Amino acid sequence: MYFIVMEVASQNFALKGDIAYSKTQTRLETFENSYLVCEKGKSAGVFPRLPEAFAGFPLIDYTGRLILPGLTDLHMHAPQFSFRSLGMDLELLSWLEKHAFPEEAKYRDAEYARLAYGLLTEHLKRSPNTRFCIFATIHVPATVILMDLLEESGLVSMVGKVNMDRNSPDILREADAETSAAATREWLTALADRNYKNTYPILTPRFIPSCSDDLMAALARIQKHCAAAHSPRALPLQSHLSENQREIAWVRELCPEAGCYGDAYARHDLFGAEIPTIMAHCVWSGEEELRLMRSRGVYIAHCPQSNLNISSGIAPVRRFLDMGIPTGLGSDVAGGVHTSIFRAMTDAIGVSKLRQCLVAKDEAPITFEEAFWMGTLGGGSFFGKAGLPGNAGATGSFDPGYEFDALVIDDADLAAPFSLSVEERLRRTVYLSDDRHIVAKYVRGNLI
Amino acid sequence: MYFIVMEVASQNFALKGDIAYSKTQTRLETFENSYLVCEKGKSAGVFPRLPEAFAGFPLIDYTGRLILPGLTDLHMHAPQFSFRSLGMDLELLSWLEKHAFPEEAKYRDAEYARLAYGLLTEHLKRSPNTRFCIFATIHVPATVILMDLLEESGLVSMVGKVNMDRNSPDILREADAETSAAATREWLTALADRNYKNTYPILTPRFIPSCSDDLMAALARIQKHCAAAHSPRALPLQSHLSENQREIAWVRELCPEAGCYGDAYARHDLFGAEIPTIMAHCVWSGEEELRLMRSRGVYIAHCPQSNLNISSGIAPVRRFLDMGIPTGLGSDVAGGVHTSIFRAMTDAIGVSKLRQCLVAKDEAPITFEEAFWMGTLGGGSFFGKAGLPGNAGATGSFDPGYEFDALVIDDADLAAPFSLSVEERLRRTVYLSDDRHIVAKYVRGNLI
Numbered sequence: 001m002y003f004i005v006m007e008v009a010s011q012n013f014a015l016k017g018d019i020a021y022s023k024t025q026t027r028l029e030t031f032e033n034s035y036l037v038c039e040k041g042k043s044a045g046v047f048p049r050l051p052e053a054f055a056g057f058p059l060i061d062y063t064g065r066l067i068l069p070g071l072t073d074l075h076m077h078a079p080q081f082s083f084r085s086l087g088m089d090l091e092l093l094s095w096l097e098k099h100a101f102p103e104e105a106k107y108r109d110a111e112y113a114r115l116a117y118g119l120l121t122e123h124l125k126r127s128p129n130t131r132f133c134i135f136a137t138i139h140v141p142a143t144v145i146l147m148d149l150l151e152e153s154g155l156v157s158m159v160g161k162v163n164m165d166r167n168s169p170d171i172l173r174e175a176d177a178e179t180s181a182a183a184t185r186e187w188l189t190a191l192a193d194r195n196y197k198n199t200y201p202i203l204t205p206r207f208i209p210s211c212s213d214d215l216m217a218a219l220a221r222i223q224k225h226c227a228a229a230h231s232p233r234a235l236p237l238q239s240h241l242s243e244n245q246r247e248i249a250w251v252r253e254l255c256p257e258a259g260c261y262g263d264a265y266a267r268h269d270l271f272g273a274e275i276p277t278i279m280a281h282c283v284w285s286g287e288e289e290l291r292l293m294r295s296r297g298v299y300i301a302h303c304p305q306s307n308l309n310i311s312s313g314i315a316p317v318r319r320f321l322d323m324g325i326p327t328g329l330g331s332d333v334a335g336g337v338h339t340s341i342f343r344a345m346t347d348a349i350g351v352s353k354l355r356q357c358l359v360a361k362d363e364a365p366i367t368f369e370e371a372f373w374m375g376t377l378g379g380g381s382f383f384g385k386a387g388l389p390g391n392a393g394a395t396g397s398f399d400p401g402y403e404f405d406a407l408v409i410d411d412a413d414l415a416a417p418f419s420l421s422v423e424e425r426l427r428r429t430v431y432l433s434d435d436r437h438i439v440a441k442y443v444r445g446n447l448i
Numbered sequence: 449m450y451f452i453v454m455e456v457a458s459q460n461f462a463l464k465g466d467i468a469y470s471k472t473q474t475r476l477e478t479f480e481n482s483y484l485v486c487e488k489g490k491s492a493g494v495f496p497r498l499p500e501a502f503a504g505f506p507l508i509d510y511t512g513r514l515i516l517p518g519l520t521d522l523h524m525h526a527p528q529f530s531f532r533s534l535g536m537d538l539e540l541l542s543w544l545e546k547h548a549f550p551e552e553a554k555y556r557d558a559e560y561a562r563l564a565y566g567l568l569t570e571h572l573k574r575s576p577n578t579r580f581c582i583f584a585t586i587h588v589p590a591t592v593i594l595m596d597l598l599e600e601s602g603l604v605s606m607v608g609k610v611n612m613d614r615n616s617p618d619i620l621r622e623a624d625a626e627t628s629a630a631a632t633r634e635w636l637t638a639l640a641d642r643n644y645k646n647t648y649p650i651l652t653p654r655f656i657p658s659c660s661d662d663l664m665a666a667l668a669r670i671q672k673h674c675a676a677a678h679s680p681r682a683l684p685l686q687s688h689l690s691e692n693q694r695e696i697a698w699v700r701e702l703c704p705e706a707g708c709y710g711d712a713y714a715r716h717d718l719f720g721a722e723i724p725t726i727m728a729h730c731v732w733s734g735e736e737e738l739r740l741m742r743s744r745g746v747y748i749a750h751c752p753q754s755n756l757n758i759s760s761g762i763a764p765v766r767r768f769l770d771m772g773i774p775t776g777l778g779s780d781v782a783g784g785v786h787t788s789i790f791r792a793m794t795d796a797i798g799v800s801k802l803r804q805c806l807v808a809k810d811e812a813p814i815t816f817e818e819a820f821w822m823g824t825l826g827g828g829s830f831f832g833k834a835g836l837p838g839n840a841g842a843t844g845s846f847d848p849g850y851e852f853d854a855l856v857i858d859d860a861d862l863a864a865p866f867s868l869s870v871e872e873r874l875r876r877t878v879y880l881s882d883d884r885h886i887v888a889k890y891v892r893g894n895l896i
Contacts, residue, residue, distance in 0.1 A: 431532070
């Protein structure tokens with residue numbers, strides 16, 4: 001076993017087993033008893049027989065097991081993991097005030113952060129997710145602790161120190177725009193000499209209601225400074241958009257000049273285009289907002305479980321996909337309770353059926369193939385958008401060139417009294433597996 | 449350990465731990481570090497100190513663990529367990545035709561039934577459910593095999609040989625009403641000398657579209673015969689009601705004389721009143737149907753996950769509860785994918801929020817307390833309704849007199865970085881636990 005791990009660390013190896021991945025948004029491909037090759041941490045493709053060129057690679061035999069791409073969680077709140085499943089009786093704005101904000105305030109205490117983020121990181125290592133876009137809190141030391149822990153774990157993540165200077169309780173509000181911006185610069189400076197291999201900063205204004213115009217302007221300056229120093233796509237950005245109708249009405253009051261909620265970000269040059277951007281939710285995004293997102297290549301993190309738990313609604317995912325807006329899945333822990341993106345896939349399918357049934361008869365439900373694509377390549381492609389030196393590339397596919405994130409699943413106890421195809425076994429895995437079924441997890445070619 | 453199990457088999461014992469159960473539909477009670485007494489297979493209550501009267505009972509120390517009532521699954525299809533999570537891309541009537549019926553037809557082969565039902569029974573033993581109301585298939589031998597396996601498992605169940613003599617494929621249709629009725633009598637006769645302790649027959653016309661008027665009349669005669677021989681409430685009944693709008697339109701065509709779908713059962717005297725009756729779904733039940741159910745004490749099996757998976761809609765559970773219609777939860781495997789009634793609780797809460805958000809603003813979402821009540825006492829009380837000699841009593845509560853079904857949960861790995869109350873631990877268990885967390889399961893006072 002030690003020998004194998006050593007060899008794997010060289011990032012040149014082949015796995016043998018039953019392989020499945022999304023070729024396109026609507027097409028899943030499966031390969032029985034085939035070979036998946038990892039070369040220098042990237043997929044070299046799937047083959048029915050091991051090609052001569054890779055004959056010298058160590059072969060790890062997972063015959064009879066499923067090999068799938070790692071999953072990407074495009075949206076979660078690390079400090080909220082601690083209270084997941086509690087306080088599920090409120091909608092967004094009251095829930096933030098009563099549960100999320102008081103818990104996040106605790107992370108000013110670095111020891112608490114170390115304890116809580118330690119529990120989270122251990123949990124995420126066992127999950128089927130390999131990549132994460134994560135909100136931390138406003139606190140620089142706690143955010144760096146989280147990033148250190150994630151880096152140690154071998155998982156790949158983008159993590160944001162959160163900015164918020166208004167409409168938040170005293171215990172969780174930065175004094176003013178300049179204080180918040182200074183803390184952000186301090187955070188980015190602290191990261192510079194840490195030489196992380198798998199952990200990246202992402203600019204994280206919480207959402208329009210908690211960020212003043214001055215703060216947004218200051219963040220735009222930080223982004224441009226970073227772009228000038230590194231690359232135009234250097235510092236990506238994540239935030240929330242059109243999650244809840246009360247929230248949207250509030251944004252309309254706060255930014256009457258914006259044509260839509262998304263435009264409130266765009267007016268500060270913090271909405272896609274050159275900046276790789278993820279907006280979580282978009283449950284109530286209208287035509288104008290969706291068109292703006294498409295034209296600026298903004299990613300949507302669809303978080304079906306959270307949208308149900310905190311009574312936000314059902315996002316028009318069929319429209320996102322039809323319009324070609326890049327879309328992945330998010331757990332949105334702790335609006336969502338479950339971290340696994342397998343669960344997000346099945347929730348996405350389920351609520352899309354209710355949407356068709358109850359709200360929008362002309363919007364066909366999300367298919368299994370589409371949900372699987374969103375949870376793998378849909379979200380995993382975001383990692384190919386950013387341009388920091390040494391930044392990660394896209395993952396979520398086994399086509400040649402994608403970074404090698406893979407799960408090996410022992411699905412023997414999900415068997416049926418009849419024989420199942422690889423695709424049927426994949427469906428069962430997505431609906432029914434848990435962390436016990438994951439026998440190996442590779443991230444960027446490393447076994448973690 | 450052997451000693452303890454022996455003592456437990458006497459059905460007089462006490463458990464010590466952190467206890468939670470529903471006192472009423474809206475009130476959950478929790479008891480830290482307390483004693484739950486089982487006397488002759490029934491709860492004798494919860495006490496802060498062990499009362500003198502029970503001082504001689506063996507005490508099993510579960511300090512630090514949660515003790516909860518067992519859960520009741522009021523609606524599932526045993527033969528569909530084999531294909532759960534497959535074919536989730538259709539709505540009810542097409543799904544029946546393409547997936548459910550062809551699979552059920554296989555159970556004419558007793559060997560297949562033994563294999564498939566063996567897998568199911570092993571799975572159910574590990575689940576948090578202790579009681580079940582189950583549809584088998586039309587096949588008498590396979591139904592008896594299932595009942596034998598369930599009896600061996602120690603679980604408590606009502607199982608129905610299904611009746612269907614029209615609008616079904618040739619491979620899964622009884623030739624005519626008399627053939628179906630004769631098979632039902634044959635099945636009941638076969639059970640008479642089996643002396644099950646925990647397994648009961650329940651009359652199971654599949655649904656109106658697959659049962660002719662003659663068949664319904666014949667089943668009513670069988671029910672009355674049984675009532676005369678035993679007790680008025682002798683042979684309970686289960687079926688489906690108002691799951692899907694196309695189905696309802698079809699019933700309207702088939703029974704134009706019925707005032708509503710429920711009335712199509714009532715016109716044959718197979719809808720509550722003296723007969724303990726469960727109707728699954730009721731997603732689209734109108735005012736007239738709901739009033740009919742209330743007046744006849746018909747139970748509703750609310751199956752939120754199935755209603756989402758096969759695009760049925762969201763049942764008006766707030767109305768069921770406000771009107772006082774007895775309501776429990778069902779997995780509806782394999783319209784539902786997950787057998788655990790913990791999952792049904794959280795699904796019920798979740799979809800009720802979407803219902804308020806999207807369909808019925810005046811219907812408040814189901815609270816955690818209500819969902820927990822539905823999955824325990826709400827459904828468990830049905831077992832106190834039937835009146836076969838030796839039949840089971842109600843369960844789902846630890847008030848004195850309820851049959852002793854209990855789960856012991858080790859929730860240590862669901863801990864938070866802060867201390868949790870018993871109620872918070874219960875919420876976490878309901879949302880996050882799996883079969884690994886169940887360290888003991890008692891059914892009618894027996895450790896299984």
